[in-house]
Each structure stands twice: as C-alpha cells, then as structure tokens.
Amino acid sequence: MLIAQISDTHLAPPGQRTFGIAPTAEYLARCVCHINALEPQPDLVLHTGDVTNNGDLEASKHAAKILHALKAPLAIVPGNHDRRDTLAAAFGPTICPQGPDGLIQHDIRLNGLRLLGLDTVVPDAPGGAFDEARAAWLEARLQEDPATPTVLFMHHPPARFGVIETDLDGFAGRERLAEILARHSQIFRIVAGHIHLASFTEWQGTTISTAPSTGMRLYLDLTLRRSAYILDAPAYQIHLWLPEEGRLVTHTVRVLAEEPLHPFAPEHR
Known part of the structure; x- marks a missing residue:
C-alpha cells in the first residue's frame, strides 16, 4: 500500500505568487500530476497543513481546485497558516471533517493500518498544541483498538529538530502527547510538516518524519539565527506500508521539469 504526503503548499489567491515570489500553485499542480502518474497509484494522499499562506477563502478554493484533480482520496489537517472555516468550506466534510469543537481530525483505516489525523493548530499562533480536548479524543480512538499499527499525521512535529522554524514556534503539550505514546505502543510513526524539510528523528519510542x-525549501541554518527559504524543485513523500513486516518505508520524491532515465548498468541477459 502506498500513501503520498504533500505539505506546506502555501497557496496564494489565484493569479498571485506567495510572498510575491514563489509560484506555489504551479508547484502544487506539478506534484499532483506526478502523483497521478505513479504506478501503482497511492491509496491515500495526506496533506499535512499550511494548504494556504494566509487562510483566506479564495486561496483555499484555489488549492481545492488543484487538489481535486488527484485520483486518490485526500485527507487534510490544517496548519498554522490555514483557517479551519475556509478549509472546510472549500474542501467539504469528507476531506476536512470537523468535530463539534471545530477541530479537523481523521480516523482512517486502510489495509491493516490506522491513520489518525490530529489538528495541532492554535488560531493566530505559529506553534502547535496538544491540549486536554485533543488528548481525550486521541485516547478514546487508541483505546478502541490497541492492536492495529497506527500512524499519527499532523502539521506541527512535537519534537525539536534544531531549526528555527519549529524550535522557536514551540509545541505546547508535548509532554502530554509523550505520555500517551508511552501507553499506546501501536503508534509507531508520526508524519508531519511545518519545517519545509524532509527530516527524521526518534522521539518517545517512535519515529517522526x-x-x-x-x-519553498527551508534554508537550513542550525545556528538558529535566520529564517529563510529557497525556491526548489517541487517535492513530496511516498510512504510504503509493508504489512507483513509492520514497517513504513518513506521516500522523498523531487519533481523535476524533465526526468530522463539512465540505467545504472547494462542489462544482464
């Protein structure tokens, strides 16, 4: 089974570039075309937030128009640049289901794998949060089924990655999430976005990617002095689920303008 993950698309309204520079709509459309050409096709596409750059309805509708071209089903969790109301209005309840508390969260089961989408957004704040309401929702879902291997997907990674974007933004309630992970060993992976880099770390007995x-690739400044981005080739990730081994293998895919294939070695016959 394949799961594609896109993140931090930061779309502006139609006809505009993000920050006046980045052609984010073009980049997203190229990723959608690339995903649609994959063989085999993904069973699911996750968008881990910051669909838009400023949360307005026109940008959300613009993103929806591009993303509706995906052949595979789509599930979105919001990022700190998004607004829940405009995402829900643009994408509808299947892609952006809202609970009574307004949070956009998911409970998805596919081929022996469970994916729980967490809404980590605090309105008008850059950092993430995991409060008691979110904890209660997650605890209830996990207690329903302690045996099925489970992936959490969210915008903000709960661990520090040594880069200014996440370390200074913070993640309120990470200790509470760590407590839950310690009691529920079925969670073996957290997939997130927010830092605009393909990165991995171990945290509380699980892997965060x-x-x-x-x-808009983050300029990697490990001194934590500068926040900047680089216009780079569009990119996304593919997660390959190996149920017989209980593992998720992750590949980062860069979408180049031309992708000629060159054999590593002559074929052996």
Whole structure:
C-alpha cells in the first residue's frame, strides 16, 4: 500500500505568487500530476497543513481546485497558516471533517493500518498544541483498538529538530502527547510538516518524519539565527506500508521539469 504526503503548499489567491515570489500553485499542480502518474497509484494522499499562506477563502478554493484533480482520496489537517472555516468550506466534510469543537481530525483505516489525523493548530499562533480536548479524543480512538499499527499525521512535529522554524514556534503539550505514546505502543510513526524539510528523528519510542514543502525549501541554518527559504524543485513523500513486516518505508520524491532515465548498468541477459 502506498500513501503520498504533500505539505506546506502555501497557496496564494489565484493569479498571485506567495510572498510575491514563489509560484506555489504551479508547484502544487506539478506534484499532483506526478502523483497521478505513479504506478501503482497511492491509496491515500495526506496533506499535512499550511494548504494556504494566509487562510483566506479564495486561496483555499484555489488549492481545492488543484487538489481535486488527484485520483486518490485526500485527507487534510490544517496548519498554522490555514483557517479551519475556509478549509472546510472549500474542501467539504469528507476531506476536512470537523468535530463539534471545530477541530479537523481523521480516523482512517486502510489495509491493516490506522491513520489518525490530529489538528495541532492554535488560531493566530505559529506553534502547535496538544491540549486536554485533543488528548481525550486521541485516547478514546487508541483505546478502541490497541492492536492495529497506527500512524499519527499532523502539521506541527512535537519534537525539536534544531531549526528555527519549529524550535522557536514551540509545541505546547508535548509532554502530554509523550505520555500517551508511552501507553499506546501501536503508534509507531508520526508524519508531519511545518519545517519545509524532509527530516527524521526518534522521539518517545517512535519515529517522526517531516515532509518537504512542495517548493519553498527551508534554508537550513542550525545556528538558529535566520529564517529563510529557497525556491526548489517541487517535492513530496511516498510512504510504503509493508504489512507483513509492520514497517513504513518513506521516500522523498523531487519533481523535476524533465526526468530522463539512465540505467545504472547494462542489462544482464
């Protein structure tokens, strides 16, 4: 089974570039075309937030128009640049299901794997949060089924990655999430976005992976002095689920303008 993950698309309204520079709509459309050409096709596409750059309805509708071209089903969790109301209005309840509390969260089962989408957004704040309401929702879902291997997907990674974008933004309630992970060993992976880089770390007995932005790659400054981005080839990730081994293998895919294939070695006959 294949799961594609896109993140941090940061779309502006139609006809505009993000920050006046980045052609984010073009980058996203190229990723969608690339995903649609994959063989085999993904069973699911996750978008881990920051669908838009400023949360307005026109940008959300613009993103929806591009993403509706995906052949595979789509599930979205919001990022700190998004607004829940405009995402829900643009994408509808299947892609952006809202609970009574307004949070956009998911409970998806596919081929022996469970994917729980967490809404980590705090309105008008850059950092993430995991409060008691979110904890209660997650605890209830996990207690329903302690045996099925489970992946959490969210915008903000709960661990520090040594880069300014996440370390200074923060993640309120990470200790509470760590407590839940310690009691529920079925969670073996967290997939996130936010830092605009393909990165991995171990945290609280599980692995956290972050997907790159579809085009605005973070300039990696480990001194934590500067926040900047680089216009890069569009990119996304593919997660290959190996049920017989209980493992998720992650590949980062860069979408180049031309992709000629060159054999490593002559074929042996």
